[in-house]
Amino acid sequence: MSTEGNMFSIRVPASTANLGPGFDSVGLALGLYLHLDAERSQQWEVIALTDELKQFPSDEQNYIVKVAQKTAAYYGKQLEPHVLYVSSDIPLARGLGSSASAIVAGIELADAACGLGLTIQEKAHHASLIEGHPDNAGASVLGGLVVGKHTEEHTDILSFMLEEVKVIAVIPDYELLTEKSRDVLPADVTFGEAVRASAVSNMLVAALLSKNWQLAGKMMKEDRFHQPYRTALIPHFPEIEKAAEQSGAFGVAISGAGPTVVCFTESESAVQVCEQLSSAFPQFAVKIVDIDYQGSVVTRHKDGHGEERTVNARGLAE
């Protein structure tokens, strides 16, 4: 692609949501990325550079374009047509936040092309409104370990470093749509159950922020919000959980709505846990995935003469 004209590039990280009990609130940005290059044009065209993305519309019906147009319209702006070159190494519908990455890419596109000047909180709010919850959306915007609370009116979100920890993703080769995986959850829980479940979630966050890894792993296991219900759809979860714990992982959780399972280790045991899981589960892709601390990154190419880079990262020092 040429570097002439008013062009920009957008990079958005994947994410793993919930980390066990942090349902619809806790997320972690991961070093797998959706990349988008945009260039002004006479009409909309979306060129998928990754095979998995070729199934999506190549015109204005593309989800990224629709999100971008909706965001621009919210601010009373008209988004001019662009050619978008899109690639991604985030597998679709595996619980690694591909939909949130597409949403955040659309919001960044509107922001950059229309000069909206959105704040990080505004981006996180719009993304959470469209995704319905702030865990993946917040992680894709801010990077790092995010803790969020979202309503139609407002999104509160904070991002933290999660140092000394490695993430191993065990990724099945089949899709599980988030919508389907949310259908198995109860519509209501009792007051007592809500109190117990949120205490587990609170302890997870406290344990992660105080680097008490064993306690964090214990809380992942004690989730009462979603994993007990979703195990029916993700039957490999208990087996992977057991094998990962035996190999030295301190915590194991269903990634987002599944079917990926994420295992958390201290840095020095990551390779060993990854190798043992790879040989125990050859039917899955098993890999160590970095934690992303930059969030979405926009690089504006000024007529081929230099670049201006905007990084959203708001990692708070521990």
Ligand SMILES: Nc1ncnc2c1ncn2[C@@H]1O[C@H](COP(=O)(O)OP(=O)(O)O)[C@@H](O)[C@H]1O
């Ligand atoms: N780059 C993309 N372009 C268009 N639509 C996308 C893109 N990435 C994801 N989606 C949409 O999001 C769906 C997957 O979202 P979801 O079920 O929430 O799973 P996850 O977000 O965990 O990957 C895809 O089936 C597709 O409809």
Ligand SMILES: N[C@@H](CCOP(=O)(O)O)C(=O)O
């Ligand atoms: N909190 C949501 C997270 C969904 O994440 P995804 O990566 O599967 O889209 C849920 O658990 O439903």
